[in-house]
Amino acid sequence: MHVVDAPHLRLLRLLRDEGPISRAELGDRLDLTRPRLLAEVERLVAAGFIAEAGMAASRGGRRSTLVELHPRLRFAAVDLGASSIDIEVTNGRLEPVAAYRESTDIRGGPRAILHRIQELLEKARTDGAYERLDAVGIGVPGPVSFRDGVPVSPPIMPGWDRYPVRELLTRELGCPAVVDNDVNIMAIGERHGGVAHSVDDFLFVKIGTGIGCGIHLAGEVYRGVDGCAGDIGHIQVDSHGPVCSCGNAGCLEALFSGAALARDALAAARNGDSPALAERLAAHGTLVARDVADGAAEGDVTCIRLIRDGGRRVGAVLATLVSFSNPSMIVIGGGLAQLGHILLAEIRSVVYRRSLPLATGNLPVVLSELGARAGVTGAAVLASDTAFEQAS
Numbered sequence: 524m525h526v527v528d529a530p531h532l533r534l535l536r537l538l539r540d541e542g543p544i545s546r547a548e549l550g551d552r553l554d555l556t557r558p559r560l561l562a563e564v565e566r567l568v569a570a571g572f573i574a575e576a577g578m579a580a581s582r583g584g585r586r587s588t589l590v591e592l593h594p595r596l597r598f599a600a601v602d603l604g605a606s607s608i609d610i611e612v613t614n615g616r617l618e619p620v621a622a623y624r625e626s627t628d629i630r631g632g633p634r635a636i637l638h639r640i641q642e643l644l645e646k647a648r649t650d651g652a653y654e655r656l657d658a659v660g661i662g663v664p665g666p667v668s669f670r671d672g673v674p675v676s677p678p679i680m681p682g683w684d685r686y687p688v689r690e691l692l693t694r695e696l697g698c699p700a701v702v703d704n705d706v707n708i709m710a711i712g713e714r715h716g717g718v719a720h721s722v723d724d725f726l727f728v729k730i731g732t733g734i735g736c737g738i739h740l741a742g743e744v745y746r747g748v749d750g751c752a753g754d755i756g757h758i759q760v761d762s763h764g765p766v767c768s769c770g771n772a773g774c775l776e777a778l779f780s781g782a783a784l785a786r787d788a789l790a791a792a793r794n795g796d797s798p799a800l801a802e803r804l805a806a807h808g809t810l811v812a813r814d815v816a817d818g819a820a821e822g823d824v825t826c827i828r829l830i831r832d833g834g835r836r837v838g839a840v841l842a843t844l845v846s847f848s849n850p851s852m853i854v855i856g857g858g859l860a861q862l863g864h865i866l867l868a869e870i871r872s873v874v875y876r877r878s879l880p881l882a883t884g885n886l887p888v889v890l891s892e893l894g895a896r897a898g899v900t901g902a903a904v905l906a907s908d909t910a911f912e913q914a915s
Contacts, residue, residue: 530555530563535572535911538592539615540715543576545587564590572596572914592616597653598906599644599696601661602705602898603636605629605679605732610643611899612652617715617907621652622899629664632682633691641695656698658913660906661688662708662898664733666751672702675750678757678768679733701909705729705898706753707744709891710737712901713854718892726850727891728755730837730866731857732781733768738848755844756780760836775840779833781858784812787829797825816862827865834866838873845878845886856891863890 528536533553538544544552550560567573576591592615602609606628612621623643627636640661647653665677672689674680692700703711710727713719719727719739727737734756738745746752756776757769764773765783777783788810792800799818804810818826841853853874855867871888878886891897 530559531567531914532908532911534563534567535592535914536908538573538590539617539907539911542616543589543591545589547587549590567914570914572911595654596910597656598903598910599647599656599659600899600902600906601640601659602708602902603627603629603640603661603663604705604898605664608636608640608643609895609899610640610647611903612644612647612656613903615907617900617903619899621647621650623647629680629683633686633688637688637691637695640692644696656696658699658701658906658910659692659696660701660703660708660902660904660909661692662703662705662902663688664705666749666754667702667704667707668750669703669746670750672700674702699906699909699913701905703744703902703905704735704737704746704750704753706735706737707746708737708901708905709856709897710739710744710854710901711904712893712897712899713856713891714739714901715904716893716900717854717897718889719852719854722852724848724850725852725854726841726844726848727854727856727897728837728841729857730780730833730855730859734776734780734837734857736844739850740848755840758840760840775836779836781812784815784829784833784859785810788812788815788826791825791829797823799823799826812859813861819862819865830862830865831869833859833862834869835873838870839877841870842874842877845874845882849882851886853886853888854891855888856894856897860890860894 571593573590574593576589596615598613600611608625608627610623611619613619663674665680666675668675673685674683676684689700689702706729713727719725723742725739729735736753736755738753757774759773760775761773765777766772767774767777788800791797792804799821803814815826815829819830875883
């Protein structure tokens with residue numbers, strides 16, 4: 524059963540998502556009596572969450588006062604990847620007022636990386652982005668116990684297992700914190716401000732250093748009992764395939780991800796299968812997914828085959844998920860989404876061919892609209908929800 528959100532939470536989300544609204548319209552939208560609405564507004568004004576913003580246009584009779592989120596509200600959003608940190612500080616409307624991006628290595632461990640996040644947020648403070656933070660949201664590239672705010676046995680995050688990320692950030696930053704899996708925050712971001720806006724049931728598939736799936740059902744992220752729902756990178760697709768970071772053989776992630784594509788590209792360059800990749804290897808001494816994308820754009824047959832092989836494998840797993848969960852949209856994001864329409868066409872082809880016609884008759888398979896900003900956008904949404912829940 525879906526629990527109806529408390530009036531104050533619905534009110535704050537409405538102001539976050541739509542901007543200033545008159546008291547009269549708020550009463551209509553939230554279906555609250557005038558005395559109840561006035562009491563709610565007064566309480567949130569006193570708590571520093573909302574402020575009056577002038578007069579609304581007349582609807583006949585006395586003009587109503589506009590209400591908006593307090594201009595001082597600030598949320599920190601962190602998207603922590605295997606090899607990057609993305610940070611935004613936003614206002615109450617989730618519009619960025621400061622942004623930082625830098626390379627990192629998640630294997631450096633939680634102390635060093637969380638310390639660096641604090642340094643970047645302190646830089647934002649000294650640059651004038653905020654006086655104090657109202658909440659922080661962070662996504663990490665591994666399974667998370669959402670209830671406890673800790674990563675749980677993350678395959679590519681040595682030293683992070685059960686590390687008290689939420690507790691440490693709450694203490695060090697002096698505000699509520701929320702921790703989630705990076706694919707979940709991307710799904711939340713895409714739902715809030717991307718191609719899945721107003722779509723209640725969709726799958727967000729991140730193809731990057733790893734592969735994961737954010738499952739958005741009935742308007743909410745489905746995380747599973749222990750927080751590892753959607754970990755599709757570790758579904759076995761070839762029992763004789765290469766060994767994965769999780770220790771099993773032939774996982775989807777071991778066959779097609781950033782590292783797997785670089786590995787296969789290197790082999791193709793060295794054995795003479797791909798002139799385009801051999802040329803790039805000679806020039807740079809290494810190969811990454813971007814090289815495969817560029818080679819494919821030039822018509823290199825091996826690059827196109829590598830992308831299609833990956834798309835076919837992802838599509839096969841997604842076809843199973845479509846038959847199981849019957850979503851109304853699939854969104855493809857993450858670093859390997861840069862492989863573009865060759866990848867997308869192959870995924871679409873397999874999903875449409877292998878799923879039931881009833882499930883795919885009206886199923887868009889599309890690229891993320893927010894791209895690299897999906898994660899920080901979702902982290903900001905989670906941070907704001909966390910702050911708003913504590914306004915009760």
